[in-house]
Amino acid sequence: MANRTRALARAFTGLTLITYLLVVLGAVVRARGAGLACPDWPLCFGELVPALDFGVILEWGHRALAGSVSLLLVGLSAWMYQDRRAWAACRGLLGVSFMVLALQVVLGGLTVLKLLASWTVTSHLLVGNLFGVCLTLLSARLFEVAQEQDGPVRSAPVSPALQGLAWGVAGLYLAQMTLGGLVSSRFAGLVCPQWPACAGDMFFPSFGGLLGLQLTHRLVAYALTFAIAALAWGAWDHPRLGGRSRLLLLLVIVQVALGIANVLLRLPVEVTALHSATAAALGAATALVVRDAARARTAPPLAAAPTPAALPEIVA
Template sequence: MGYRLPFVTTIATFLLLIAGALVVGFDAGLACSDWPLCNGHIIPPMEGKIIIEYTHRMLSTGVGFLMLANLYLAWRKRKESPIVLKLVVLSFVMLLFVAVLGGINVLKKLPPGFTAMDTSFAILLFSTFVVLTGVTLANVRKKQNEFREDRQVRSMFKPALIVAIAIYADYVLGAFIKHSDAGQVWVNGKTSLLNNIISTPAIATTLMYIHVLATLLIVFSSLWLFFYARLRKVLKGQAIAMLILLALQPVTGFVTIVTGLAVVTNVIHMAIAALMMALAAFIATEAKLGANLLHTNDKKSSAVSSKEQSIVNLG
């Protein structure tokens, strides 16, 4: 199985995350009052918030078909790479779970906590396809004799995994704060938005401070990853990209707070967090496989490597 279809599916899933953030930002989650239909229609009148919610649903359907295509190809090539099939099956199960949570959100009129759960599984689904793209890309590199294992790359697995876990935990917490209106309570003092989960302003304030602490954990772990990459002289480009995203994240977060949680800056803030999660997952995948998948060895290097291996075998 090639890497192009998983890569396209990864991009589509990222766009689905953006669409979901727009649905929340414009409060369009109940624009379609039923599910799986939209206000009793397969194709409802395209007006107002219905456009945002219906676009999100169509993207979800498109991602579903892409995942079915991945499942079909992974099943056909299951003997070549069983891990690919396992990852595709896992992603498909998560997609079904996200769809069910989305249906519950609509039918139960956005119960507190369920939208955050939906978002949390969606980012896991996105990350799974990032890993799948890395694994299938590695398989293609191996077939083309462009895959070279490196112990230094393997040593990056632990710091990369810690960064990924920290980003995911912060993402989930941020989603919970956003979808429970804790951010609005803390920033704008809108106590009218209190609910049975965020019952007092003190709880909202506590969650925001925990969110800040989690962000600091991401900062320290990302710096550790960067200096570790420089020390080992591997994956330096990916580590630098992580620092760039890390620098942009607090800026967008600050602008979001200053502008009263404006929709555009909030969506950008979420998108950067998702990209950081994807990059951390990809680096962890590279480290687990032991190769820099963004660097291809030329034919000359491959020939030299094969010659050296032959000499070792003869010896």
């Protein structure tokens, strides 16, 4: 039974990886300006399989891969239903995943029909990453179910401060993803053409309009990096959070470096795609850290040293 659940967990992990590939392909479609290469939806030029050129290959391929992910999720759900323990443990999160997927399909259609309106592009980015996070959490839970069948799973306690810090990181990540989507959809990536300054020797020339959007994106990136560094430091020796928080720190450092490269190299497609891929990986890692921190036992406060009055009297 444990082996069957473990195989199911591996299959969901594979689907998760395909989903992250789909997110990266969406970023490439955006960076290549191919978002309207298929100007209608759900068909492309009124056909299920249109005549292909480079732009159509990107956009139609993105749609085809999205359809494949949907079908795979249905198939894996049927497989999960046959595993009583896995179904009981994961059906709630699976239901949420289907709802997020349905919303993402609607947003994908609106993104085309609304001619790449900023709110549709940003929402499509956020919900796509949320779907990836749902699959990541599903995979992790399935591996746990398999492990529980082999024996009890123990978790080390986590201090309330670390739990709060983990939730703070999640909030900053969500804000940063939203800002990143707005920067991209409003073409504000190069309104500050330099780094670390914005223009000339001015770091913060204005917080109005697109300039303010880009500067806020940078500031939240710095805040997120600092928060993750604090989390990694505080959880360094924790048996479960320590490794994952250090991975989180590595990912955010890479992400900041890619953001800087995007500005200095003038938004090359390859760097933009890597920036989106790392952002998606950062979201998955953040979700796992928050999940582990939230589900762990709260560490008890340090016991105070006994006072003399509390000590029993010794009768000679």
